[in-house]
Amino acid sequence: MALKLSRVDREMLEGKRGEATRMAMSILVKTAEIEGAEELMDITRVHIDGAVYLGESSLDFAETFARLGARVVVPTSLNAGPMDEEGWRNLSVSEEFAEKGLRIMRAYVGMGCLPTWTCAPYQSGIRPARGEQVGWSESNAIVFANSVLGARTNRYGDYVDLCMALTGRAPRSGLHLSENRRGQILFRLTALPAALLQDDSFYPVLGFYLGKTAGQRIPVLDGLPTGVTEDQLKALGAAAASSGRVALFHAVGTTPEAPTLEAAFQGQQPEDVVQVDLTTLREYRRQMSTCSQGDIDVVVLGCPHFSKEEFTKLGRLVKGRDRHPGTRLVVMSSRSVRDAVKASLFWPELERFGVKVVADACILLSPMLRAEDRVVMTSSGKCAYYGPGVLKRRVAFGSLEDCVESAVLGQVCKEESLWN
Numbered sequence: 001m002a003l004k005l006s007r008v009d010r011e012m013l014e015g016k017r018g019e020a021t022r023m024a025m026s027i028l029v030k031t032a033e034i035e036g037a038e039e040l041m042d043i044t045r046v047h048i049d050g051a052v053y054l055g056e057s058s059l060d061f062a063e064t065f066a067r068l069g070a071r072v073v074v075p076t077s078l079n080a081g082p083m084d085e086e087g088w089r090n091l092s093v094s095e096e097f098a099e100k101g102l103r104i105m106r107a108y109v110g111m112g113c114l115p116t117w118t119c120a121p122y123q124s125g126i127r128p129a130r131g132e133q134v135g136w137s138e139s140n141a142i143v144f145a146n147s148v149l150g151a152r153t154n155r156y157g158d159y160v161d162l163c164m165a166l167t168g169r170a171p172r173s174g175l176h177l178s179e180n181r182r183g184q185i186l187f188r189l190t191a192l193p194a195a196l197l198q199d200d201s202f203y204p205v206l207g208f209y210l211g212k213t214a215g216q217r218i219p220v221l222d223g224l225p226t227g228v229t230e231d232q233l234k235a236l237g238a239a240a241a242s243s244g245r246v247a248l249f250h251a252v253g254t255t256p257e258a259p260t261l262e263a264a265f266q267g268q269q270p271e272d273v274v275q276v277d278l279t280t281l282r283e284y285r286r287q288m289s290t291c292s293q294g295d296i297d298v299v300v301l302g303c304p305h306f307s308k309e310e311f312t313k314l315g316r317l318v319k320g321r322d323r324h325p326g327t328r329l330v331v332m333s334s335r336s337v338r339d340a341v342k343a344s345l346f347w348p349e350l351e352r353f354g355v356k357v358v359a360d361a362c363i364l365l366s367p368m369l370r371a372e373d374r375v376v377m378t379s380s381g382k383c384a385y386y387g388p389g390v391l392k393r394r395v396a397f398g399s400l401e402d403c404v405e406s407a408v409l410g411q412v413c414k415e416e417s418l419w420n
Helices: 007-013 019-035 056-067 095-110 139-149 160-167 194-198 202-214 230-243 278-287 308-318 335-342 347-353 381-390 400-409
Strands: 040-042 046-048 076-078 169-171 185-189 219-222 272-276 298-306 328-333 355-359 375-378 394-397
Touching: 007 019, 019 040, 019 056, 019 160, 019 169, 046 160, 056 095, 056 160, 139 230, 160 169, 185 202, 194 202, 202 219, 202 230, 202 272, 202 278, 202 381, 230 298, 230 308, 230 381, 298 308, 298 381, 298 400, 308 328, 308 335, 308 347, 308 400, 328 335, 328 400, 335 347, 335 355, 347 355, 375 381, 375 400, 381 394
Parallel strands: 046 076, 185 219, 185 272, 298 328, 298 375, 328 355, 375 394
Antiparallel strands: 040 169
16 A cells, blocks of 8 residues: 655655755655555654764764754654763773764754753653654663553664654554554563562563563563562663563553553453563573673673662662772763762762763763773673673673672672572
């Protein structure tokens, strides 16, 4: 079926609203045709992942649109950028990389994008409402918006995001439609210790397993405790979107579209039922580490970006303790959260311990590591999944408590009691 375009769509495609808009609409039309959409739809906001410097092509894409006078027509936030704009000189960033990174950052801000520079915009005040149609990219932001907030977006990739921002339109397809948000595979959490279900480290492991098992299907979790925190759901979704292609999950009694099991499946039966037990999760947790013992060089936290609540917990954990002189501790976060943390009572403890806070950037996309950094420890399921391949380092996964203890001792240290 041919794609149906509105009068305004056609005007944009014909160049009547400028060359930049014409180019954006032509890309968007092709995307909609590939997705099998019958028409385009209005969206209220966009989150752009493509503003990171990945080479000449990504820089040329941004600067070409900027040079043509492109301006976003809906509120548009920016994902983690190529580097910390203010503190890049204190990292492993070359002058050449910085020059091009600053150019791409300025190009996007010059087109009217908000300089949020975070992969967790939902924890920096940008929170679309339930049912709101948006065009978000970056895997963890997508799964959080769909699952935890109940907003609606497909899993959009880099550069299509800018095209949506310049036109205010997106293909009417996929997860924008109610019928496509039905749960498909049921995960029953059985015989898991109550203490483990309350622990933060459980959620990235569950997400890692979820992504590996569900693939692109929409998983429904039955058995999570009441009172699951936003940061726990963030960690779950980020890991599931990394190890698989999960863009939406439902947690019965927790997420907005799953008040009941029946609601999560929209009255239908699951395609498959998976029993989740401790033995299975223990094995997937083991797979999240390529290093299980020995010295570590750097602890990396904040992938997705750290929240104020996570900083508070970190401040309590490092209070009165001393970091091993051979181990660094790096935390990535947004500008807004960093500034709020600097004004908090526990900031002196973080400084005393030697916590390095990096804003704007992500270690998976920005050169933060030194050549001598061979072993990385993290509490992030996303970083644990991508780290060995992207960073070319050995990675140890553990809880936040494990990470702090390891930073104190200078070697991998994990508390295993919850998992036995």
